[in-house]
Amino acid sequence: MPVSDLMSELTPEQGASLYRPGYRDTTPPPTLKTDGETIALDESREIFHPSFLMKNPNSGIDEKEFYFWDLNGYLVLRGVMDEEWLAQANATIDKFEDQIVVGEELAQGSKTLAGTGRPLLGGLTQLPSPYCDPFRRMLAHPVVEHRLNWMGASGGRTGGGTAFCSVKGTSGHSQHGSNEPLNPTRGYIYQNGRSYCEAVTVTWQLRDVTEADGGFACVPGSHKAYYPTPPGVRSCDDHMGLVKHIGVKAGDVLFFMDGSTSHGTFAWKSDISRRGILHKYSSRNFNRSGGELSHPEKRWGDLVSGMTDEQMAVMRGPDRDVFTKNVPRLEIADGSVVASYERGGALYSKDAPKGPVAKK
Ligand SMILES: [Fe+2]
Incomplete structure (x- = not known):
């Protein structure tokens, strides 16, 4: 049957x-509108x-911000702190400068x-009032909490802020955090229309930072990488321009995906010390920082009494x-089946038991 005859016997x-x-009358292609039960050719x-x-116009999400975060794995909010707040925070760090502890290189x-x-x-956050005030203001701040909510849903938590006070000569921190293994x-994944970023660090900036000073640096987009970071990029000795x-300026707040975006710092070169207040946020789904809940009896009480070490090993927080x-x-x-307490990398588990815990 010729095609023209066939067509005349079919519904539109x-x-x-x-x-x-490819033909004039098939460009653009026809549209069949459906509702699951009926079908109709739409002449438009x-x-x-x-x-x-x-799309939810009431989400309160700034689309440009969302795009920037999803693409790069970090985000800077400008001017969240005012001059007075900055002055209070800086004066407090000046006052307690003698309590700064020099950690690892x-x-x-x-x-x-x-x-x-x-x-x-x-x-x-534990300093006596009024010194803790400028830092407690950084907790549950609506501008920050709103971003944390769309980045990874409600239910995030932090242990409070720590001031990073690098001085001239302080080492950089090699690039890390790119979720390897x-x-x-x-x-970080994006699924069903939502962002699931499970580990976010929020850094409140008390001073301006330029590239000549040093400080935070990352590999934008590395949270989407499928391959391991080359050693030279980690060390920045052969950084490939990546x-x-x-x-940042004093008063800005920097967010980054601390578990998935490769990040670190450049060595500090300025005569004026760094003043970044870092808050590490764990999402409702992230299991770091079990703290004392790594001891089953702290979590469950009597419920675990009499359990073996092997049973205890699966009853942690x-x-x-x-x-x-x-x-x-x-x-x-x-x-x-035996419980093993041999330790390897112990970054987030200093509270975890080092040996048998069952009370015999
Ligand atoms: Fe880090």
């Missing part, structure tokens, strides 16, 4: 589904493409980042073996 909708592309030929995910063999240990001032609970310094051998876990030895 049937004919439309047999169209051949406007694209019909149903979705149940509708973090260049990890890098020539570019080499220097002295990183000076930190912790416990800012993969731990989904600290990662490590970007992020300039939020700490999990998220990296390598950093909490008790079960292994098979000679055909039996």
Whole structure:
């Protein structure tokens, strides 16, 4: 049967589904409108493409911000703190400067980042009033909390702020945090119309920072990388032009995906010390910082009395073996299940038991 005769015997909708592309009368292609039960040829030929995910104009999300965050893995909000707030916070750090503790050197063999240990001032939210005030204001701040909510949903938590007070000569921190090896609970995915960023660091800036000074740098977009970071990018000794310094002004707030975006710092070169107040936020799904809940009896009370070490090993709170051998876990030895306490990387589990816990 010639095609023209066939077409005359079909409904317009049937004919439309047999169209051949490339002809004047098939450009643009025909549109078949459906509702699941009926079908109709739509002469307008406007694209019909149903979705149940509708854009929500009342979400309060700034689309440009969302795009920037999703693409780069970091975000800077400008001018969140006013002059008075900044002055209070800076004066407090001046006052407690003698409590700054110089920690580890973090260049990890890098020539570019080499220097002295990183000076930190912790416990800012526990300082006596009024010194804690400028730092407590940083907690549950609506401007920050709103972003945390769209970045990873409600239910996030932090341990409070720590001041990073690098001085001239302080080492940089080699690039890290690019979720290698993969731990989904600290990662970033976008699914079903929502952002699931499980680990976010929020840094309140008390002073301007330029590239000449040093400070925070990251590999924008690395949270979407599928391959391991080359050693030279980690050390910045052969950075391939991929490590970007992020300039900030006093009063700005910097967010970054601390579990999934490769990030670190450049060595500090300024005569004026760094003043960044870091808050690490864990999402409702992220299992770091189990703290005392890594001891089953703290979480469950009497419910675990009489349990064996093997049973206790699966009754902990939020700490999990998220990296390598950093909490008790079960292994098979000679055909039996045994609890192992051997420690490997222990970044977030200093409270986890180091040996048997069952009370015999
Ligand atoms: Fe980090």
